[in-house]
Amino acid sequence: MRVLMVSWEYPPVIVGGLGRHVHALAVELAAAGHEVVVLCRQPAGSDADTHPTTDEVHDGVRVLRVAEDPPHLEFERDMVAWTLAMGHGMLRAGLTRLGSWRPDVVHAHDWLVAHPAIALADVLAVPLVVTIHATEAGRYAGWLSSPLSRQVHSAEWWLAHRADALITCSAAMRAEVAELYDLDPARIVVRHNGIAPRRWRAGAARVREVRERYAPADGPVLLYFGRLEYEKGVQDLIGALPRIRRAHPGTRLLVAGTGTAAEQLVAAARTHRVRRSVTFTGRLPDADLAAVLRAADAVVLPSRYEPFGIVALEAAAAGAPLVASTAGGLGEVVLDGETGLSFAPGDVAALAEAVGAVLADPAAAARRARAARKRLGSAFEWARIAADTVTVYAGATRGGPVELARPKIPTGNVFGR
Numbered sequence: 001m002r003v004l005m006v007s008w009e010y011p012p013v014i015v016g017g018l019g020r021h022v023h024a025l026a027v028e029l030a031a032a033g034h035e036v037v038v039l040c041r042q043p044a045g046s047d048a049d050t051h052p053t054t055d056e057v058h059d060g061v062r063v064l065r066v067a068e069d070p071p072h073l074e075f076e077r078d079m080v081a082w083t084l085a086m087g088h089g090m091l092r093a094g095l096t097r098l099g100s101w102r103p104d105v106v107h108a109h110d111w112l113v114a115h116p117a118i119a120l121a122d123v124l125a126v127p128l129v130v131t132i133h134a135t136e137a138g139r140y141a142g143w144l145s146s147p148l149s150r151q152v153h154s155a156e157w158w159l160a161h162r163a164d165a166l167i168t169c170s171a172a173m174r175a176e177v178a179e180l181y182d183l184d185p186a187r188i189v190v191r192h193n194g195i196a197p198r199r200w201r202a203g204a205a206r207v208r209e210v211r212e213r214y215a216p217a218d219g220p221v222l223l224y225f226g227r228l229e230y231e232k233g234v235q236d237l238i239g240a241l242p243r244i245r246r247a248h249p250g251t252r253l254l255v256a257g258t259g260t261a262a263e264q265l266v267a268a269a270r271t272h273r274v275r276r277s278v279t280f281t282g283r284l285p286d287a288d289l290a291a292v293l294r295a296a297d298a299v300v301l302p303s304r305y306e307p308f309g310i311v312a313l314e315a316a317a318a319g320a321p322l323v324a325s326t327a328g329g330l331g332e333v334v335l336d337g338e339t340g341l342s343f344a345p346g347d348v349a350a351l352a353e354a355v356g357a358v359l360a361d362p363a364a365a366a367r368r369a370r371a372a373r374k375r376l377g378s379a380f381e382w383a384r385i386a387a388d389t390v391t392v393y394a395g396a397t398r399g400g401p402v403e404l405a406r407p408k409i410p411t412g413n414v415f416g417r
Helices: 017-031 079-096 111-124 147-162 171-181 204-214 234-247 262-271 286-295 310-318 348-360 362-379 382-395
Strands: 002-006 035-041 054-058 061-066 105-109 128-132 165-168 188-190 221-225 252-256 278-282 298-301 322-325 341-343
Touching: 002 017, 002 079, 002 111, 017 035, 017 061, 017 105, 017 310, 017 382, 035 079, 061 079, 079 111, 079 147, 105 111, 111 128, 111 147, 128 147, 147 171, 165 171, 165 382, 171 188, 204 286, 221 234, 221 286, 234 252, 234 262, 234 348, 252 286, 262 278, 286 310, 298 310, 298 348, 310 322, 310 362, 322 348, 322 362, 341 348, 348 362
Parallel strands: 002 035, 002 105, 035 061, 105 128, 128 165, 165 188, 221 252, 221 298, 252 278, 298 322, 322 341
Antiparallel strands: 054 061
16 A cells, blocks of 8 residues: 655654654564655754755655744744744645645644645645644643643544544543543544564663663662653652662662753752752663663653553563553553552652562563563564555545544533543
């Protein structure tokens, strides 16, 4: 099949797990013989002089990466205006630079590409497949209190209702999307994220090297890696650290990633009197990540909201013991007592207890880590996920163009909490 993917992130422009998902799926589809074009963007804040639109082939995938237009728009200051401008650029590139190539299907990833994806599917007269990776309401525990949140929610609703086929990455997300957008769950299919385990192996010498670099002191090392946002729950992990250190003196925490909550997390470490025991590394170089994961005594994923949790797959692939909340898809990825230890989102005492159990019994933690890595080959293998996604493409029937009324947005909690 000929597949046009539309995504606001694609390596090396990465914000979170979405970009890694789109890249892996595109590469796997191309390896299976499908023609794949990814329509994406240059880095935010770049200029067409230094970052012009490019049309290149990487890993068998044609990547059409669109330059930013001249207007001075900033994602952080005016997300909606910036997103609309990005969409305009993508749409123009899709209509003028694809040449004679025409897709059999357009596959959109999240609300930020709703406008170009819907327009391209309509103009090219092909089905629109949509993957919803996360929701605005989910990120804010059901509260759409700001105008921006309501704008994002309505764009998500539009994309979900316009889709000819709808995909989520976990059963938890399927239930959430169906509830939020008043959809029949039967029309939503689940296609998990996947992993290529071989990419996450690191030799013993490399593991020792990165441990000495990032955590030179003796004592257990905990690792969180991912975006630094409230919904990721890193504040709960920092809050649990004093209890963990009382039971396991010398325990250190590495926090790897960037995000809007970074300053608050540094302040939280000071408040809990563990600032010297927490190292904020920023975003780790890709070359270091597998070894750092393997070097950790436990990888802790304390999310309060997590549509899937691709970082759990990456940790499992590296052979790291896992401690994770049961938020959303993490409850499907990490099997409590089998492939890791789990706790309820936001339960700081339970988090500390689970981490303590890992540190108290490294042999049991290692057995769970081996089981987690073994499970990757059966449940999260990209070739199978890509093949299953092709069945969604093949079964999608074109339903657009269509005009839809605006959704009614509740004034209270959209989940009724």
